[in-house]
Amino acid sequence: xxxxxxxxxxxxxxxxxxxxxxxxxxxxxxxxxxxxxxxxxxxxxxxxxxxxxxxxxxxxxxxxxxxxxxxxxxxxxxxxxxxxxxxxxxxxxxxxxxxxxxxxxxxxxxxxxxxxxxxxxxxxxxxxxxxxxxxxxxxxxxxxxxxxxxxxxxxxxxxxxxxxxxxxxxxxxxxxxxxxxxxxxxxxxxxxxxxxxxxxxxxxxxxxxxxxxxxxxxxxxxxxxxxxxxxxxxxxxxxxxxxxxxxxxxxxxxxxxxxxxxxxxxxx
Amino acid sequence: xxxxxxxxxxxxxxxxxxxxxxxxxxxxxxxxxxxxxxxxxxxxxxxxxxxxxxxxxxxxxxxxxxxxxxxxxxxxxxxxxxxxxxxxxxxxxxxxxxxxxxxxxxxxxxxxxxxxxxxxxxxxxxxxxxxxxxxxxxxxxxxxxxxxxxxxxxxxxxxxxxxxxxxxxxxxxxxxxxxxxxxxxxxxxxxxxxxxxxxxxxxxxxxxxxxxxxxxxxxxxxxxxxxxxxxxxxxxxxxxxxxxxxxxxxxxxxxxxxxxxxxxxxxxxxxxxxxxxxxxxxxxxxxxxxxxxxxxxxxxxxxxxxxxxxxxxxxx
Numbered sequence: 211x212x213x214x215x216x217x218x219x220x221x222x223x224x225x226x227x228x229x230x231x232x233x234x235x236x237x238x239x240x241x242x243x244x245x246x247x248x249x250x251x252x253x254x255x256x257x258x259x260x261x262x263x264x265x266x267x268x269x270x271x272x273x274x275x276x277x278x279x280x281x282x283x284x285x286x287x288x289x290x291x292x293x294x295x296x297x298x299x300x301x302x303x304x305x306x307x308x309x310x311x312x313x314x315x316x317x318x319x320x321x322x323x324x325x326x327x328x329x330x331x332x333x334x335x336x337x338x339x340x341x342x343x344x345x346x347x348x349x350x351x352x353x354x355x356x357x358x359x360x361x362x363x364x365x366x367x368x369x370x371x372x373x374x375x376x377x378x379x380x381x382x383x384x385x386x387x388x389x390x391x392x393x394x395x396x397x398x399x400x401x402x403x404x405x406x407x408x409x410x411x412x413x414x415x416x417x418x419x420x421x422x423x424x425x426x427x428x429x430x431x432x433x434x435x436x437x438x439x440x441x442x443x444x445x446x447x448x449x450x451x452x453x454x455x456x457x458x459x460x461x462x463x464x465x466x467x468x469x470x471x472x473x474x475x476x477x478x
Numbered sequence: 479x480x481x482x483x484x485x486x487x488x489x490x491x492x493x494x495x496x497x498x499x500x501x502x503x504x505x506x507x508x509x510x511x512x513x514x515x516x517x518x519x520x521x522x523x524x525x526x527x528x529x530x531x532x533x534x535x536x537x538x539x540x541x542x543x544x545x546x547x548x549x550x551x552x553x554x555x556x557x558x559x560x561x562x563x564x565x566x567x568x569x570x571x572x573x574x575x576x577x578x579x580x581x582x583x584x585x586x587x588x589x590x591x592x593x594x595x596x597x598x599x600x601x602x603x604x605x606x607x608x609x610x611x612x613x614x615x616x617x618x619x620x621x622x623x624x625x626x627x628x629x630x631x632x633x634x635x636x637x638x639x640x641x642x643x644x645x646x647x648x649x650x651x652x653x654x655x656x657x658x659x660x661x662x663x664x665x666x667x668x669x670x671x672x673x674x675x676x677x678x679x680x681x682x683x684x685x686x687x688x689x690x691x692x693x694x695x696x697x698x699x700x701x702x703x704x705x706x707x708x709x710x711x712x713x714x715x716x717x718x719x720x721x722x723x724x725x726x727x728x729x730x731x732x733x734x735x736x737x738x739x740x741x742x743x744x745x746x747x748x749x750x751x752x753x754x755x756x757x758x759x760x761x762x763x764x765x766x767x768x769x770x771x772x773x774x775x776x777x778x779x780x781x782x783x784x785x786x787x788x789x790x791x792x793x794x
Contacts, residue, residue, distance in 0.1 A: 278682065285606065310684075311681065311682055312684035
């Protein structure tokens with residue numbers, strides 16, 4: 211916190227003047243008796259890409275799933291501490307998890323479109339949240355697919371099954387599906403790990419474009435990816451945050467020896 | 479014995495041979511000998527398995543032949559459009575078919591609504607734990623309870639307690655109870671087979687559990703649920719014992735007009751006609767003709783199940 215406060219004084223650095231979206235304070239999480247997250251402290255700011263890196267099993271996926279409370283669906287999960295989303299603790303009683311998730315979208319590791327048409331996939335969110343007007347739904351579809359740079363590729367076959375698309379297209383469809391309900395935040399859990407390099411590049415370009423309008427948190431095990439697309443990088447190890455800083459700093463001059471060892475490939 | 483020794487020697491010799499070259503693991507002589515045996519075993523297996531299916535087919539062929547031969551000359555338009563009579567030449571099963579259809583009109587909605595709801599509750603809502611496994615074991619047990627016992631239950635609860643007598647409603651509810659476990663188990667399996675990542679996709683969009691079930695889980699589970707349901711309904715159509723226990727009259731001369739009417743159904747009629755063959759030999763022909771009608775009905779239902787399954791098969 212102290213260092214963040216210092217950085218905020220730094221006039222040259224616009225990044226740190228952005229509004230705080232998530233303020234995570236001493237978050238702990240247990241799967242049964244196993245403590246998967248230990249006293250996590252992290253601040254996520256508006257219109258930035260925050261990358262979470264770390265070796266397998268370090269808790270990065272668990273962490274990102276806590277931000278929209280998808281961990282609720284896993285039996286025997288317990289949490290302590292606070293995750294403030296625009297100042298409100300997402301674990302407090304008054305919070306409706308469905309409402310949180312309309313504001314915080316999520317894209318998964320494996321593309322998971324519904325076994326419906328491309329159009330039905332995109333309008334799924336708007337429909338369940340009460341939009342019925344056909345014209346409006348179609349506008350949403352076009353806007354969302356354009357935002358996910360998929361429109362040109364699918365505009366002639368909106369009513370074809372989503373599973374006819376390639377893996378990369380499916381993942382962009384999933385992004386479009388999330389964007390259709392206009393969230394504030396987009397959580398991405400290793401969104402390119404199941405994709406080939408060309409599809410990966412497309413998604414990375416898309417993320418670069420999307421950060422103008424959305425706050426993005428991305429989990430990745432690909433350090434080059436984190437270096438290419440993120441503004442802030444947080445290094446997780448064994449359920450702890452080792453270091454969070456500007457991406458450029460993390461990859462050139464990290465404060466912690468463990469971060470340096472990891473990014474130079476000494477372990478993980 | 480010799481065989482065994484050979485393989486022992488072989489084991490010792492694995493590695494390098496006398497010339498210091500790498501030896502193959504396989505001793506050709508032994509492998510060839512065993513290969514002969516294995517190929518022989520394969521051939522015997524194929525024969526045995528095909529004989530098994532031949533047995534089932536033979537029984538089916540005999541059945542078809544007998545009822546076919548017996549029903550010739552009896553299964554005609556008059557038989558399908560007239561009502562029951564004590565005179566074999568005048569008797570028809572119009573009222574019986576109507577009875578069976580009305581019975582299904584009760585069984586199908588009751589079974590589907592209760593069965594699918596139960597499956598949804600157990601798979602999606604119930605906490606996975608001892609209680610759920612206890613319930614699951616009991617549902618499986620229920621599927622194995624003899625149908626006569628369901629008949630007694632129906633007689634006690636629907637016939638007497640709710641005073642429905644031997645009406646179509648009482649019979650339908652009893653048959654629903656009988657086949658409910660089949661629908662529940664099939665439904666549970668179909669719901670369980672829907673991949674978790676599809677549910678995650680819906681939850682992450684802010685869908686509630688019910689919305690997720692309605693929009694994602696059920697559409698994907700539909701083929702499995704429908705196949706199980708149609709099989710259950712076919713079973714209900716052909717069930718006799720519970721209806722006999724319920725006290726369905728042997729001869730109903732009026733065509734049932736509502737679910738509160740007394741009735742008789744296809745399997746029941748087959749049963750009573752067969753019973754009375756001693757007195758009136760022609761009843762055997764009437765029974766055979768009714769069996770043909772019942773089999774055609776079952777065949778149609780099962781075809782529908784297969785068509786639905788193929789049509790809605792999903793891929794992920």
